[in-house]
Amino acid sequence: MGLTSNNIVxxxxxxxxxxxxxxxWLWPRLAGRGVTAVLARVxxxxATxxxxxxxxxxxxxxxxxxYGSWSDLFGTENEPGVVVDHDTPGTRVRVTDTRHITMDGGSAPRxxxxxxxxxxQGPVSRITGPAYxxxxxxxxxxxxxxxAFPAALVLTGYPGTTEALINGLKYPQNAHKLVKEGRMQPTILVMMRPTxxxxxxxxxxxxxxxxxxxxFFTKDLPKAVSEHYRVGKQARNWGVIGNSTGGYCALKMAMRHPGAFSAAVGLSPSxxxxIDSTTGDLFGGSxxxxxxxxLMWRLDHKPAPPVSLLVSSSEHGEKNYKDTVRFVNKVKRLNRSGEPIRISSMILRTGGHNFNTWKREVPASLEWLGSRLSDR
Incomplete structure (x- = not known):
């Protein structure tokens, strides 16, 4: 049984x-003073x-x-998978399975x-990554x-599981509901772990x-997805959203690569x-x-990119609250001075660094993101 299956729970x-x-039931029978009785009670x-x-x-x-699997839990999953596509020459996306979901009205794809x-498959990065x-x-x-549809890359935190974006934060279900209510345009979601x-x-x-x-995320993925599905190929067609580590990734990739993503949402981002035991030396001593x-340094020392950003935090329960306020104020000053960067924020009164908080933020974040992407 898989680590995340209902059966094992x-x-x-x-x-x-x-x-x-x-x-x-057995406690009265184990009430003796002997070694055997004591060991049995212990x-x-x-066991209980x-x-x-x-x-x-x-x-x-x-x-x-x-954690998504037993090997993920025990740290024995060390190497990314490598997939060679033999289906269609030149394709970089291989569909391995399809899942029908049930919404109001049924489960038919239409x-x-x-x-x-x-x-x-990423030919430039030489990385192959699984996604939904x-x-x-x-x-x-x-x-x-x-x-051609707009698309959003949706990232989990670390370590995270991609299934949690579907079953926990319910991105597809939220997007479907928002579109049906006329609050979001139809958008393709590419859901992944940042790991x-x-x-x-x-x-x-x-x-x-x-x-x-x-x-992989800024060059290989948008190109591969746009070639396989009816997705726009320009930055204005693409956004990125994530929570925790995924939120930092979303903001950073939009700020560093405005030619890939025009809008980004960081839910409880750093x-x-x-630099810790999970990251190792990310910068090679540089x-x-x-x-x-x-990202704070970039706002102070690099030209502001023409992107729209949304950040979230809570006044009580989130450690990033003060940094989020600083980040928002820095972008607002740049915007007032005529720089093309835009900022929005979602600050809750209370909310911890967890799924319960992000569930409250996902619908409004998707609505915001959808309004800033173009289908042309």
């Missing part, structure tokens, strides 16, 4: 309940506690998407849309047959001597890359490279 919960009941308590912790842990992992599970591509219902309707070289957290960097994650990936 159910098994863990049932085991915890049965062990708890067995402990209560064993029953430990471990089963309860396991059940809570598995449920939390399924809800918040910390009503609910469709989710393709794909592998995207949500195609809105309009993609399958005759009146849209010749239309393309697991278990390493590359912070969407081109690591010196290491994975070229930034190149504003510079950390202070210049470290500065250029610091």
């Amino acid at each position: 159910i098994v863990a919960v049932v085991a915890a309940v049965l062990l708890f009941a067995a402990t209560i 064993g029953m308590l430990l 506690q471990l089963s309860v912790f396991a059940a809570f842990g598995l449920f939390a992992n399924q809800s918040f998407g910390f 009503v609910a849309g469709r989710i393709d599970k794909v592998n995207i 591509v949500y195609l809105p219902p309009e993609y399958f309707q005759p009146e849209y047959a010749k239309r 393309l070289a697991p278990p390493r957290d590359t912070e969407c960097m081109d690591v010196p001597g290491g994975p070229r994650t930034e190149t 504003y510079k890359a950390p 202070e210049r490279l470290e500065r250029e990936n610091d």
Whole structure:
């Protein structure tokens, strides 16, 4: 059973309940003072506690998407997969599975849309990454047959699982609802983890001597998706949104590559890359490279790019609140001085660094992002 499957969560919960009941039932029989009775009581308590912790842990992992598989959990997933496409010469997107989703009105693609599970091959970065591509219902309707759609790259945090974007934050479901209500134009969503070289957290960097994650996301991915699906090829057709690490990646890639993305949303983002045991040395000892990936430094020392940005935080519960206010104020000053960069913010009164907070922010963020992308 997979780490995120419903079956394993159910098994863990049932085991915890049965062990708890067995402990209560057998406790009078284990009330003696002998070594055997004491060891039996200790064993029953430990087994019950471990089963309860396991059940809570598995449920939390399924809800918040910390780890996607057993190998991901234990750190044995070390190498990215390499896929060679033999289907169509020159194609960089290989569809490995399709998923029908149910919305109001049914599950037919022309009503609910469709989710393709794909592998995207990056010839420049030499990275191949898995993704889920949500195609809105309009993609399958005759009146849209010749239309090129806008697209948004949707990123999880680290470590994160792509499935959490569908089952937890419900990006396709939110997009479908917004389009139906007339608050968002039909948009293709490319949903991914920012981690393309697991278990390493590359912070969407081109690591010196290491994975070229930034190149994959800003050069390889938009080109590959635009060639395979009816998606616009210009920066005005593309946006990027992410939470936590994915939020930092979104802001950074739009600011550093305005030719790839014209709009970006950072939900609870950081504003510079950390250096810790999960990242290793991202900058190869280069202070210049470290500065250029610091978003505050970029606002002070680099020309402001012609992009629209949205950042979110909360006054109570988020550690990035003060940095978010600083970032917003810096961009506002640049904007007042005539620079082309634009900033919007979403500040909650309370909300922690978790899925419950991001669920509250995703609908408004998608509406904002959709209004800034062009289908032409």
